[in-house]
Amino acid sequence: MLSEVTYGEPVNGSRTRYTLIGTVTLAEDIERRISYETASWYTLVSVPAGTYEIRLGELGSWRYVLVDYEGEITDEHFVNRVFGASSLAPKQNIGKHTRCAAQLYGYIAAEHFATNPAWELAEDWTIGTQQRERHDGTPYTAYHLIGPDGRRVS
Numbered sequence: 001m002l003s004e005v006t007y008g009e010p011v012n013g014s015r016t017r018y019t020l021i022g023t024v025t026l027a028e029d030i031e032r033r034i035s036y037e038t039a040s041w042y043t044l045v046s047v048p049a050g051t052y053e054i055r056l057g058e059l060g061s062w063r064y065v066l067v068d069y070e071g072e073i074t075d076e077h078f079v080n081r082v083f084g085a086s087s088l089a090p091k092q093n094i095g096k097h098t099r100c101a102a103q104l105y106g107y108i109a110a111e112h113f114a115t116n117p118a119w120e121l122a123e124d125w126t127i128g129t130q131q132r133e134r135h136d137g138t139p140y141t142a143y144h145l146i147g148p149d150g151r152r153v154s
Contacts, residue, residue, distance in 0.1 A: 001022075001122050002122055002123055002124050003020050003122040003125060003147075004020045006018045014059060018055045018058075018066075019055060019058070019147075020122065021054055021121065021122050021147075022120050022122050022125070023054060024054055024112075024119050025050070025052075026047065026049045026050060027118065028049050031047070032045045032047055032069055032071065040079045041077065041079070043075070044073070045069070045072065045073055045074065045098055048071060052069050052070075054067050056106075056153060063106065064103055065105070065108075066101045066102070066103055068099065069100050070098070070099050071097075071098065072095060072096070072098070073094055075094065076091050105154070106144060106153035106154050107154050109153075110143035110153070113145070124147075124148040125146065127143060128152065129144075130142045130144075
């Protein structure tokens with residue numbers, strides 16, 4: 001698999017560039033939590049086993065890695081608190097299909113690609129490593145993604 005580039009819809013005159021950089025294969029179902037504006041608002045999504053895309057998003061100098069999942073909403077929790085009163089909104093979306101994403105730093109994704117066989121990197125991308133030491137002197141390996149253009153995603 002080679003990486004593929006697509007563009008998002010324009011927002012405020014800018015378009016996000018998305019590059020398919022790999023896939024992850026889930027051997028079993030997982031549950032993802034979508035969080036919202038407050039800590040008490042969330043939706044739970046059951047993601048079935050399967051293969052999902054991993055994309056690099058670029059907007060200006062900002063670069064991030066997204067793992068795109070699809071699944072079914074199993075629970076939602078939206079509490080309304082107004083003037084000291086509290087009420088739980090009715091659960092209206094249980095059973096509906098939805099998309100959700102996990103956003104990762106580049107170095108975290110690079111480590112997953114390097115160490116987890118369920119993560120498959122596109123053929124035109126590589127993983128760079130560097131041996132470093134923590135402040136207490138213990139060694140560790142730092143990972144980063146290197147794109148076809150030679151640019152590093154840390």
